[in-house]
Amino acid sequence: xxxxxxxxxxxxxxxxxxxxxxxxxxxxxICLDTARDAVVSMCGHLFCWPCLHTWLExxxxxxxxxxxxxxxxxxxxxxxxxxxxxxxxxxREKEMPPRPQGQRSEPEQxxxxxxFGFGDGGFHMSFGIGAFPFGIFASSFNFNNGRPGPPQPGSxxxxxxxxxxxxxLFIAAxxxxxxxxx
Amino acid sequence: xxxxxxxxxxxxxxEVVKSEEVAKCHIKVELVNDNYxxxxxxxxxxxxxxxxxxxxxxxxxxPDTYPFNPxxxxxxxxxxxPNISSVTGAICLDILKDQWAAAMTLRTVLLSLQALLAxxxxxxxxxxxxxKQYKExxxxxxxxxxxxxxxxxxxxxxxxxxxxxxEQVKNMGFEEHRARVALSxxxxxPERATESLLNS
Numbered sequence: 001x002x003x004x005x006x007x008x009x010x011x012x013x014x015x016x017x018x019x020x021x022x023x024x025x026x027x028x029x030i031c032l033d034t035a036r037d038a039v040v041s042m043c044g045h046l047f048c049w050p051c052l053h054t055w056l057e058x059x060x061x062x063x064x065x066x067x068x069x070x071x072x073x074x075x076x077x078x079x080x081x082x083x084x085x086x087x088x089x090x091x092r093e094k095e096m097p098p099r100p101q102g103q104r105s106e107p108e109q110x111x112x113x114x115x116f117g118f119g120d121g122g123f124h125m126s127f128g129i130g131a132f133p134f135g136i137f138a139s140s141f142n143f144n145n146g147r148p149g150p151p152q153p154g155s156x157x158x159x160x161x162x163x164x165x166x167x168x169l170f171i172a173a174x175x176x177x178x179x180x181x182x
Numbered sequence: 183x184x185x186x187x188x189x190x191x192x193x194x195x196x197e198v199v200k201s202e203e204v205a206k207c208h209i210k211v212e213l214v215n216d217n218y219x220x221x222x223x224x225x226x227x228x229x230x231x232x233x234x235x236x237x238x239x240x241x242x243x244x245p246d247t248y249p250f251n252p253x254x255x256x257x258x259x260x261x262x263x264p265n266i267s268s269v270t271g272a273i274c275l276d277i278l279k280d281q282w283a284a285a286m287t288l289r290t291v292l293l294s295l296q297a298l299l300a301x302x303x304x305x306x307x308x309x310x311x312x313x314k315q316y317k318e319x320x321x322x323x324x325x326x327x328x329x330x331x332x333x334x335x336x337x338x339x340x341x342x343x344x345x346x347x348x349e350q351v352k353n354m355g356f357e358e359h360r361a362r363v364a365l366s367x368x369x370x371x372p373e374r375a376t377e378s379l380l381n382s
Contacts, residue, residue, distance in 0.1 A: 030284045058251065069283060
């Protein structure tokens, strides 16, 4: 925003009043009017959605921000919902895809220690060579640490894992027998 | 869509008129017709260059699809520069072609052109003859550019030796501008210049 900011501030500070210079902050960088159906790119530049859409359609193979030339895409813009925004219909909006939805992520939970214990199916046997008690610790302390949980029963993955665990059990049995005989 | 183009030019027009570069007489824009499709720009040659003090007029045409496509700009004033055709005034500048961005304005275009005068790009030439001279004989290039600025853009620096040579070839019965182009292209060798004039 810095380049245009400077220009706008320089341009507006001349003869016009403060109202115009305040609005300049919210001018679309393409039509230079107050942004309607405003969206902001990841690089922070403000546009009317119809203006930005037309710009991206004009050069489908080289999608760059009209201000700073950073790479942008239709999916990576954030719509801005002001309180006083009214739903005035703009002729340019015809045949224009609706502007992208804002992304709502769940608020982060803090304080609670999630899911410690042998509950929700997070426990699975793992076979490894190691000292016996540490093995238990290793397998019982790796709950919910970002690894994907066990697949749903009935899915292809589930069947595969069942086979694998049987194979490992078999190998373990052979190993034990070999240890006893040796 | 033409409405966007017109509305935007109106706004830009205000911006250029108010900008400090205009206050310092570095750039200027005027309307040619009432519907904001043709404009006349003016830039002053940057100081410490061969174009110092010259006043260069630009023809600006605004397409219907502006600002999504760049304005069409060419020099109306004759100029000796590697990236500007000495014949047509056509400009080779990336932002007027594929590097255009919708947030650019008349003001930034004029300032970019002024910057182009200060730093030529001979490896991406518009006028091959000028670019060759620029690369191979920088001193003669500077003299030639200064002479053209003096004659066509009202620049203050006269090149009297070159003026005499133009006069000399002119007296052989050739039109002055043709004589100047031939001499400039022949690195100011009168024999080669007259030869090329006779052969064309």
